[in-house]
Amino acid sequence: MPTVTVAGTAMSYVDANSGADAEGPAVLLLHAFPLHSGMWQPQLDALWSRHRVIAPDLKGFGASDAPDDVASYSMANYADEVASLLSALELDRAVVVGLSMGGYVAFSLLDRHRELVAALVLADTRPGRDSEQVLERRGEQQRKVREEGTVAVIDTLLDALLSEHTREHRPEVVVEARRLMDNPPAGFVGALEAMKTRPDATSRLGSIDVPTLVLVGDHDQLSPPEEAKAMHEQIPGSRFTVLPNAGHLTNLEVSDAFNQALGDFLDEL
Numbered sequence: 625m626p627t628v629t630v631a632g633t634a635m636s637y638v639d640a641n642s643g644a645d646a647e648g649p650a651v652l653l654l655h656a657f658p659l660h661s662g663m664w665q666p667q668l669d670a671l672w673s674r675h676r677v678i679a680p681d682l683k684g685f686g687a688s689d690a691p692d693d694v695a696s697y698s699m700a701n702y703a704d705e706v707a708s709l710l711s712a713l714e715l716d717r718a719v720v721v722g723l724s725m726g727g728y729v730a731f732s733l734l735d736r737h738r739e740l741v742a743a744l745v746l747a748d749t750r751p752g753r754d755s756e757q758v759l760e761r762r763g764e765q766q767r768k769v770r771e772e773g774t775v776a777v778i779d780t781l782l783d784a785l786l787s788e789h790t791r792e793h794r795p796e797v798v799v800e801a802r803r804l805m806d807n808p809p810a811g812f813v814g815a816l817e818a819m820k821t822r823p824d825a826t827s828r829l830g831s832i833d834v835p836t837l838v839l840v841g842d843h844d845q846l847s848p849p850e851e852a853k854a855m856h857e858q859i860p861g862s863r864f865t866v867l868p869n870a871g872h873l874t875n876l877e878v879s880d881a882f883n884q885a886l887g888d889f890l891d892e893l
Contacts, residue, residue, distance in 0.1 A: 625687050630708035631701070636687035637661065637680040637709060640672040648890055649742055652718040653679040654706070654726030656748075656873060657815045658774070658781065659804040660686030666879035667721075670887065678718065680709055682729065684811025697814030699822045703732035710740055719890065721745040723875055724847070725815060731825040734832065743893055744832065745886060747839040748872045750847045751825035751855055762816045769812045777812070778805050787843040787871030797876055829858035836862040837889040841870030841877065863889065 625636040638661055651671055653664040661679040671677050681688040682702050706729065710718060720741050722730030727749025734741050754762065768776040782801060783791075790797050836859050840852035849866050856864035865885045870877040 625681075627687070628709055628712045630705045630712075633683055633689045633691065633696075633705070635680055635683065635689075635705055635709055637678060638664075638668065639713065640668050640677040640679075641674075642676055642713075646674065646676040648675045649893060650676040650678065650715055650718040651890070652706070652710070652720050653677065654720065654722040654729045655679070655682065655685070656724035656726055656785075657819065658685070658778075658807055658812050659801070659873075660807060662686065663723075663801075663804050663873070663876060667875060667883060667886065670879075670883040671890075675890065676715075678710070678713065678715070680706060682706075682725075682815075684814045685807045690808035690810040691814070692810050694814050694817045697818040699728050699732040699818055700736060702729045702818065703736050706733060707737040707740060716740070717742040719743040719745065719893065721747065721886065722749060723747040724749050724872060725819060728819065728822050728825075731828070732822075734834075735825070735828065741834055743835040743837075743889075745837045745839065745889065746852075746855065747882075748841060748844050748847045748852075748874055750851050751829055752851075753822065753824045754820060759820055762820050766813050766816050769809050769816075774805070774807065774809055774812055778802060781805065784845055785872045787841060787869065787877060789843065789869045790871060790877045794877065797873075801873060801876060826858075829855060830860065832859045832862075835889075835893060837885065838862055838864045839874060839882065839885055840866055841872060841874045842866050842868050843870060844872045844874075846872045
């Protein structure tokens with residue numbers, strides 16, 4: 625994978641169909657915690673023939689650098705680093721697709737680099753800050769990773785990220801999700817800190833003025849459908865789709881349905 629250095633940190637990324645034959649708009653895929661850009665392979669396979677598709681490894685994940693300084697991880701820094709990547713690739717605008725933590729980065733990118741966002745797909749994410757209970761859980765996960773490594777939290781995360789249907793009937797997805805979670809401990813700790821300290825984007829939903837699609841799994845425990853619907857209702861002109869038999873990682877659990885919804889949205893831009 626190629627890399628670009630932004631703010632002294634090497635960021636790896638996938639750049640599919642970078643030639644002149646892409647018919648549709650460029651698409652930027654922002655991955656979930658604690659996975660890396662490899663989670664987007666089903667979407668890369670579906671989109672690359674018509675779109676230029678960029679899928680970065682956010683700092684601390686995949687082949688990107690994973691600094692130990694927790695203070696270097698924030699949604700603002702992730703967004704600025706992604707903006708620097710697009711600048712290095714000479715891309716002026718892209719359709720931004722963010723799933724879970726990628727959605728938090730998308731909100732920050734929209735806030736800090738509005739001119740880069742041609743349209744928005746918010747998948748299995750939410751605009752609000754964490755509850756006290758979730759903040760405590762994230763802090764405990766940080767402690768476990770520091771003391772015991774990432775294996776100490778991966779099994780628990782898998783149960784939360786994947787639906788019961790996926791765990792029972794799609795064992796290959798469980799195996800793949802676990803593989804995609806094999807990331808540096810510093811990335812886990814840093815991303816958890818970034819999520820704990822992220823700003824509340826709820827008040828800004830009404831000012832989103834780009835075409836927006838909200839996607840959510842019908843069994844998403846972390847960003848439930850009712851929260852996704854409430855977010856959709858506050859974003860003017862947005863579209864809303866619930867994907868059946870899926871939890872939080874809809875793009876992996878029901879990739880065909882996810883790709884259909886995403887493809888239809890892109891075709892209408």
